[in-house]
Each structure stands twice: as structure tokens, then as C-alpha cells.
Amino acid sequence: xxxxxxxxxxxxxxxxxxxxxxxxxxxxxxxxxxxxxxxxxxxxxxxxxxxxxxxxxxxxxxxxxxxxxxxxxxxxxxxxxxxxxxxxxxxxxxxxxxxxxxxxxxxxxxxxxxxxxxxxxxxxxxxxxxxxxxxxxxxxxxxxxxxxxxxxxxxxxxxxxxxxxxxxxxxxxxxxxxxxxxxxxxxxxxxxxxxxxxxxxxxxxxxxxxxxxxxxxxxxxxxxxxxxxxxxxxxxxxxxxxxxxxxxxxx
Ligand SMILES: [Fe+2]
Ligand SMILES: [Fe+2]
Numbered sequence: 558x559x560x561x562x563x564x565x566x567x568x569x570x571x572x573x574x575x576x577x578x579x580x581x582x583x584x585x586x587x588x589x590x591x592x593x594x595x596x597x598x599x600x601x602x603x604x605x606x607x608x609x610x611x612x613x614x615x616x617x618x619x620x621x622x623x624x625x626x627x628x629x630x631x632x633x634x635x636x637x638x639x640x641x642x643x644x645x646x647x648x649x650x651x652x653x654x655x656x657x658x659x660x661x662x663x664x665x666x667x668x669x670x671x672x673x674x675x676x677x678x679x680x681x682x683x684x685x686x687x688x689x690x691x692x693x694x695x696x697x698x699x700x701x702x703x704x705x706x707x708x709x710x711x712x713x714x715x716x717x718x719x720x721x722x723x724x725x726x727x728x729x730x731x732x733x734x735x736x737x738x739x740x741x742x743x744x745x746x747x748x749x750x751x752x753x754x755x756x757x758x759x760x761x762x763x764x765x766x767x768x769x770x771x772x773x774x775x776x777x778x779x780x781x782x783x784x785x786x787x788x789x790x791x792x793x794x795x796x797x798x799x800x801x802x803x804x805x806x807x808x
Contacts, residue, residue: 558607560614563727565775566710566767568593568686572614574607575724580743583722587635588771590714591618592707595683596625600705600714601771605638612646621646626672626680628653628690630716630771631699632662641668653680655692658701674703685709696756697747704760711766713780718757719787720746721773730778733770734786740772747791754792757784 560574572589579585589601589611597619603611615621624647629636632654640652644667652671654663659673674680676692687708696702697717705714721736722743741747761784768776768783776783 558610560607560610561727562614562617565590565728565769565777566707566712568684569707569710569712569767569769570618571727571769571775572603572611573724573727574603574610577724580722584724585722586724586772588769588773588775589614590769591615592682592686592688593619593684594686596680597623598626598628598680598682598686598688599624599643600769601629601635601716602627602637602639602643604635605642608639608642611639612642622649623647624650626651626653626682626688628674628688628705630704630714631702632658632666633699635771636716637663640666644668653690655690655701655703657692657694658703661701676703679708691760693756693760694752695748695750696753699748706763706765711764712769713760713763713765713767714769715760716771717746719768719770719773719776719783720744721770723773725774727775728767728777729774730776731774733768733773733776733778734783734790736773737787738790741790741794747794749791749795749798751795753795754788757788757791760784761788 570591577584674690689706719737721740761781765780
């Protein structure tokens, strides 16, 4: 396996590792994002067992000692499994996650105390980069779920939202909604909840210019339209689920 590096927005690097053994023949990518600034921030730690690959990739961009912030969307192995490995090689680094995630998991599991972020709180990275943390509980899954938004580039780092198969280009303006619907059909990874459509529509109000997907190509087309289409699809799934329960069917 190799980890490919691409700059998907000004000062935002995508570190992508393709695993052909997952969901063959298309395969599956795991992506971390490094946002440069006076205080560089990494979104997702990557799997613990992929740490050597990701460590080497980050060190091709910045010295590991410069890494200052490490954050992610929700508590799962691909999002944060390597947190303590990163803390061990980056003495300045501090973890940052939302209130729920810190109090349910991270305070106990992390080797250093995390910074607890309020919904909407901004970490100013310096160099013009500002990263806003946004709670999205249970969207797409996880009580502690959240996303981050880099304000200067309009980049929404949307974690598992739009999860799709394949090893596409680092950045695309092609369709990401159809492949995301296919990904949901295959994995059924979202914890469908009544608030899911509304939560995704709230993200569209940010009017992002780039969507940085954890599993799939980053997207530089009409991001608001893509988010609205995804929200509509989850509303449809939730309505179908509710209808199936009313009819006594196994959804
Ligand atoms: Fe996840
Ligand atoms: Fe993920």
C-alpha cells in the first residue's frame, strides 16, 4: 500500500491510502487531511495499523514536531485509532474533539488530555486558516459525530458523509451523490435518524466550495446541491424505514 498526497485546496493536503481488498473489485480509500498554518491541524488520525504509512506521508509535508492539532469526526478506528501514536511522535500536538466525544471516550482513551470543542468553536491555526468544529450527532453515525469547516478556503471536511468506493482522482467535479447513495446501499453505515436530512441541509448553508470526503474523491463542484441531494436521499430512507415499521415489515 502507498499513501498519495495531493493539495485539494490552498494549504489543505489529502493523504489517501487505497485498499483494494475492501469491497473488491472497486476497493476503498482512507483519507486524512492536513491543514497548514502556524499551527498545522490533521483531520483523522488514520487506522492504527496504517500509522507508519501516514506518518511518513505527513513527514513529507511538515516535520512531525510541527503538528499542533489532531481532530476527527467520531470515535472509530479509521477516524482516531492512531491518536496515541501521533501524540508520541508529535510532542506539541493536542487532540481536539466535541464535548460528547471527549467525555464518552477520548478523555479516557487518549494519552494526553484533549481540548474539548463547543459546537461552532473555531481553532485559529494562524496563517489565515480557521477551523470551525460543528456537532452533527448521529450523522452519519456516532453520538459524538461532528465535522470541521476551514473558513478561508470554504472546505468542509465531512468525514464519512458521501462514503463511496473506488480510487478516484484526488479532486473531482463529477457526480459524488450517485456513488454515495450506492455506498450507503452497500454498507448501510448511517444510523438513520429523523434529524439527518436537516443536519446535512444546515451544512449546505455554509456554502462550501470544496467537500473533503474521508472515503472518496474530494469534490469541487456545486457543494450545496450535492449536500441537498444527499439530505433528500436520507429523508427518503428515513421515511421508507418509518413506513416499513408502520406496516410491520422488517426494514
Ligand atoms: Fe465512521
Ligand atoms: Fe470513516
